[in-house]
Amino acid sequence: MDVVKYLQRAGYTTVQKSFYAKIAEWESWYIGNVRKFHRYRIYNGKSYVSCRRLGMGMAKKLSEDIADLLLNEKVQITIQDSSTHEFVTQVLNDNNFWVMGNDYQERKAYTGTVAYIPYLDAVRVSENGEIVDGGTVRINYVSAEDIYPLSWSNGYISECAFVFYKTVETKLYAQIQIHKLQNDQYVIENHVVECTNGAGREVPSEKWKDLKDFSGLSEWVETGASERQFVVDRLNIVNNYSKDNPMGIAIFANSIDILQGLDTIYDSYINEFVLGKKRIFVAPELLYTDPLGNPAFDPNDVTFYQLPEDTLKDGGKPITEIDMNLRADAHEKGINDNLNFLSVKCGFGQNHYRFDNGSVQTATQIISENSDMFRALKKHEIVLQSVLEELIRIIARLGQKMNIPTDPDSKMVIDFDDSIIEDKQAERSTDRTDMSMGILRHEEYRAKWYGETLEEARKNLPEQNQVIE
Template sequence: MFRKIKGFFKGVLQRMGLVKNIKNMSELKQIPDNDEFYKLIDKWKAIYQGFFSEWHDVMYTTINGSQKRKMATLGMAKVVSQEMASLIFNERCEINISDEGLKKNIDNILEENKFVKRFQDYLEFQFALGGMVIKPYFGDGRIKLSYVTADCFIPISWDNQGIREAVFPNEIRKGKKKYTHLEWHLWEGEEYVIKNELFVTEHGSDLGKQIPLSTLFPDLEEEVRIKAFKRSNFVYFKPNIANNIDMHSPLGIPLYANALDTLKTIDIAFDSFQREFRLGKRRIIVPATAVKTVFDENGVPHRYFDADDEIYQAMGSGNMDELKIHDSTVELRVEEHIAAINALLNLLASQTGFSSGAFSFDGQSVKTATEVVSENSKTFKSKQSHENVIEAGLTELIEVIVQTAELYELFNRPDEGWEVTVTFDDSIAEDQTAEINKQVQLVSNKLTSRKKAIMKIHGLSANEAEQLMKEISEEGQTATAEAIDFFGMSRVDV
């Protein structure tokens, strides 16, 4: 995608008045001057989807010449991405907002957009491709959430606060024509500018010519200028992993970016395990003369053996012993293959942030560990590390939803500030009873406050914890009053 767009950046940006007299792409440092990183995203996407031609197209030779087949795959890129996403976010995750009115409005928007299901899916895509974007927008009288994968997002400018400007390319195919919609999110002074352009081509190698936006989007405006926005109206999520491929890029990398060799070796081992049952049972050695084509009296070619079958091996130079047909059988190496695959799975686990033993292969399928994970385990630490970044992203998402709602006068920003806390589901990672007992001991030994303990146990914000403490105190006073009889005297046993 980026390769197709890069050649058009110069003309488009000049036409928008953002860049003048650009001689080459490298002069605009905010825009990637090459597409190498986007080639990697395409590679990661192919591996995640289960077929990467350079790995999985296998050439081999038979008696009849070169052949090609598709290598079997365990699909571990999908497994590790899905497992981390499900550990972090599910329907038990709660987004708490200190302002009750705002919380109600946000909950309604998230529910209307089926946020829990869609966010978990795109969280998996984030771990698989290195990032994803959520864009709130107004449509049909309500706020909708648009989700964008890493291959359809190109940052233009960024600072230490995050990505400020970006372009979102989207391809639409109708018959032989390919339409490309470019949605630009830009800052021009204090104005936030959203520009839309549409291009069409019958050739897949370029954007083609620009056509009226109304061709496909009759209700979409070509340019929208907004003065009310204080921040970019999209949120970029990425795994909490340092980008060691391009240390100057704001883009993230997937969980398995540094484990590609391991993923490839796992597929090689699994492919060998699968083929062991096909090729390991029998090997037939036949004389070379027996596989030659023989023509009958009618000129029809015949062979005694199938030359395309890998099971036959032609040998012999004419000696009597070599003219015999040998049936060679070998012992299947099932346990050796399973042990090798499990060793590789342990290596992959350590490279992707999981504890050793998180994945195992029993000869039929890959299994993931489901037992309670201790707080000192690598899986739990990785989970918490990613949760910190995701919580910050969800806080930003609420902010951009609020500014979009204000723009279209759906509801107003609370007069006072609000606090957002995200309570992730730690039921798989910790024993809740043990956590409660630990907090009680800490309070008893004066090593933490009741407020902090309540926040930890219930996953509440500071304000919510104070409200709960107040309710508990009021209930305690009510219980004391009930212990006094109607004469106004405390009950005394005589």
């Protein structure tokens, strides 16, 4: 379905269609099957031969690594208001956020953008679109190919359309969900379009009840809030493909040439062993069988190759050995040089990856020595922290609609796990020294190392260390 054209017909302006082709290209590198590169044809002097270029899958590896660094199981979220903390934690766990969150950090790395859309499931909505009561907070996860910004300013997307594809009774449908501002409040508008065979036919809302997956869908929902009910997450990299485009770009978007070089060298490296396989050419006269029926050469041994008849009459040798020299060392150097280029270009610094013994190894030393990677990760965390904070506040607001005493404005602390980047023990020891010297206060130390707010840290200090205001 051409979503861009659909939105334009509905009077909305969105990102250029060509940018979604770019997202598809990045995804093909992530999958490791790029059209006209991994599948290609070569002319052998007589005809074209179809070939498949082997690849190292480094786009996938890059995406995995940045996702594991940004959002893992050691990230701690602490909300000062205990009721809000308990409710938000339960919602995140119920929606498998720590698994799906890491999954979508990886998707963010190869598509550039993802979105999280909390909503109330099993709610009753009045005829004018107001929520009467709600049941459960759910989270929809969306990646870049299904995100269509409608209005934005300074990179902040204020209105957006999201697409969810579902198959009902062998027919493919697209649910187009539009979040827009109306009278300074957000409303959510839903459309269902049949996509089978590119139909593009909109299904009237009165017929949704006949479609299993859309039977409880509301055509119009008023959120009653001036804040958006979706969060857009992207890598903190400038989009140099499209001016004023609020969407992000893949972590390897500006390293496609290096990925091509890596796969070209790796394919040649493997072919070096295939083409350099030892072979022995034998004249047919030597492939005899003795009187007992035993062959002179094992017929199942592929090392031997029978030469044409009369080879010996034409002055040929009875046995010719072909043992080509392998250029493995030269190939390994070429792969390692390109891995280093890729690592630097994608923010991991030098020597993060190394090709050794036929596989890619990742550096295991404390990455604080690598200032490039430290700065790049902290740069991405700036965006991710604001994303997590907004997601938590949306969940807290939805909790209020369920009559749960939550506080969307409660202070919170998000502690990203930097133990693989910084020497935590050395830093903690330094902080203890500063605390004993009076440079660092006890509650500041506790807030930093126990993931608490300053107010919580003051309350949790041992009695002899209580701070008197």
